[in-house]
Amino acid sequence: MSGALAADDRGGIVVDDLAYEALVGATRNFLDALAVAVPDGPTADRLTADLAGWAGVLGGLAAEERDRLFGRRAGIASYGQAMTPAYRVLERDDAGLRGVARFGRYFHGGKGAAHGGAVPLLFDELFGRVINGEGRPPARTAYLHVDFRAVVRLDRDLGLRVWREREEGRKQYVRGEIRDGDVVCAEAEALFVALRPGQP
Template sequence: MRRPGLPPGSSRSDDPALGLDTAESERIPQVESWTRSTGPDGEPGDGYGEMIARLRTFLDHVAAARLDTGTVTALADDLGAWCERLSDAAVPEREQVFGHRYDVLGRGQTMAPAFRVHEADRFSVRGTVRFGRYFLGGNGAVHGGAVPLLFDEVLGRLSGSAGRSRARTAYLHTDFRSVTPIGAELDVHGWFVSEEGRKRVLRAEIRHGEVLCAEAEGLFIVLNPGQP
């Protein structure tokens, strides 16, 4: 489908702004059994979520930009300076905040796109997601590796939600049914299929309107005491 505002005959992949208009508020809906009020060493409103949101946007713009040599050099210098500054704040894995802030979208990480939950209970979750330009595979489509990444994020969190013990992914099978578009609001649904002993089987799907983009099945194994 042609994006509004593009010249006749153009496709979504011709749009230089493809996947750059995905910014959403970092305020996370408080959905019972899914979210936590705060994360480790974090307080709501401390700015961490906004910083991560800007980092996501930065990655989208880097992916979309064709930079001149001067800009590349300046950006590399700035990033190098920030790496040096951040190195003094490094902490052991168990103390890091990245990926552990359940009070902000995406647990406060940029590896997977931010999944916004709209409703959830003990056995299912529904929400929406937008893949930014950073996740582009080509021709306006989400990279094939990014889709299972989202499924693992959603099903992994659902598997361990509502006070359940932590589990790890044993397998994640993904079927690609149609193109998953960059920049579009997509519906995500995940649910439990079965739970027996330490084994939890869950399924999920991504839809663009009525179109099924991809679906997945995952097996998650509950960790024994002391397992990493």
């Protein structure tokens, strides 16, 4: 699948966002299938060889950090990365964002529920999207607290809401929630600290 090409202003790279989004989606589908499969030896060997081949192809296309696509394409689902549960931002302004997320089978923690560690991972990703907005200095997570209110079930569209609560100098406080319909599944709060010039 291919879509509109966009010229990247950081080196003249031409990016096909739809094709890249499809590649990330296929990666997610593979991980979901891997999480539930019981492959025999020959199948595992064949898949291992195939994956090694594809890793070699991608290794030949490695770019400097500033030019990479993974987690950096604002116009596509999950910003073009497969590390977190899939999400899509539906509304966004300087105060926060709303969206939808889906925990696939790769994030299974038992009995049809998402792994408890995957929920804070998603919150940290979304908080970073709000805190590290346009024109703001980059910030790092200093504190992240999650309260689990109800089971986060797999393969369901879940509502997301994240908002900036307050700012005190270099400190930025943010809150968020994940809902399954009207049920609050998890709430979180975090503190981010803006980096000083030269800090990694």
